[in-house]
Amino acid sequence: MLLELLVLLVPAALGEDVTQRQLKPVKGVPHSRLHLYQPSTTDTFRCLDGSQTILYSQLNDDYCDCKDGSDEPGTSACGNAFFYCSNVGHKGNFIPTNRVNDKLCDCCDGSDEYDSGVDCPNICDELGRAARIEREKIANVARKGFQKRQELAKEGQALRDAKLKDVEPLRQERANIEPERARLETEKKAVEEVEKKLQDEHRNQWEAVRIEKKKLRAQDWFDELDLDKSGKIDREELRQNLFLDNDHDGFVSEDEVKSYLTIDEADFEHFQSSMYDRLKEARHQHREEMKYKEEQEKEKAKALENAPDDDDLLADEDRHEEEEDPEDVRAQEDDKMPDYPPEVNEASEKAREARRLFDEVNEKVQDLDAKIREAEDFANSDYGEDYAWAALKDKCFDRNVQQYTYQFCPFGQNTQKDVGAYGGTSLGNFKNWSGGETNKYSKMHFGDGQQCWNGPKRSTDISIECGEENELVEVTEPAKCEYLFTFRTPLACTDPDKEVVHDEF
Structure with a gap:
């Protein structure tokens, strides 16, 4: 709270020009804020939060009078105040006043232990030199990175200008092609309608014939199954067909028949609509099973030692295997649609050519649309x-961590995959810059990655730091399926020679 007040208060709050007079030093207060601690004409001091006024002599008297602790910046009397270390030769900084005179050296100049009896060595020059060397190293990296950034900026601007310059010619080219595309599309639709009409007519004619042939085949089989020629098939008649022996016990049971004939008797209409296809499938399945058994017997016979001539033994079986069900042959022939007549083929050829011409122009239009x-x-x-x-658009950067390779693609998708593997797991797609108002381009957010097992969709936050080269330097997973990448790049570097460094805050 005190720091916020110190930042907000300005010399004008005293109602006098303090720059024109010598400021009285006050322990624990930086020079830039001494004006807040000068005695008033009544030799009083007003607490910085404005809550009360005390005698000036009560400043730093080791007793906390102000609620905000602003009257004791140089003692440990108040637990909510701050002591300023001047640290000449290094960088000044504030410490909590409860560390003042606690026999521990917190300020590099030892000024915080002025009355504790502890002799703190002044190491500010040594720390200052080390800090300046480190700052210069960082500044050198920033200078080199900033120089590269300027080059990349020119490259990016040239790329933008080139793309935008191409937009209008692309639009004009598309406008010139569009009438031709529309004409070819109209012609394509017209010939396709003719093609479809002729194909449908041919197919419908064949379908009518196919249905009639199927009806005739059904009638032939019905007559064959109707043993007493009563015009109806009953269950006893159906039981004479061994292909219905599903449990292979040598005869057809009442229950096996009932699964095909659910009524007492079936006339032809019922047979055709409810029984024919199922019975045909049952007979086909029975034939396949018999063929399989015969094949097994054939293999056994070949395996017997001193067996009779195999060719003579199996000749009949081989001939049986080669035989096909005449009903199946007729059905296959009837179910195969005849070739289209010449007039249909001619219409199809015209339609194919119209589609080819339209597709060529349409692909050009789609390519132009994509470029625009x-x-x-x-x-x-x-x-x-x-x-x-x-x-960096369309570029990616990898880092191996144990058995995984992590890939960061600015403006694209981040992935995690096993080292050496081809595919990987999505850790999110680029959503937005997330550095906030003060430094928008210092962070990126990637979301809507692959769903975690019993967890959220994977996401990645990218922390961007200044560096001489583009490099993915760190990968962590601070929370389940939430990843944090650190990426160094010249694009995060600013000109260090234009930055203002403040030693006091």
């Missing part, structure tokens, strides 16, 4: 204020 969309999407995408990030 790509250019417009590129122009509408957020690649940074200077388009520098466009240089």
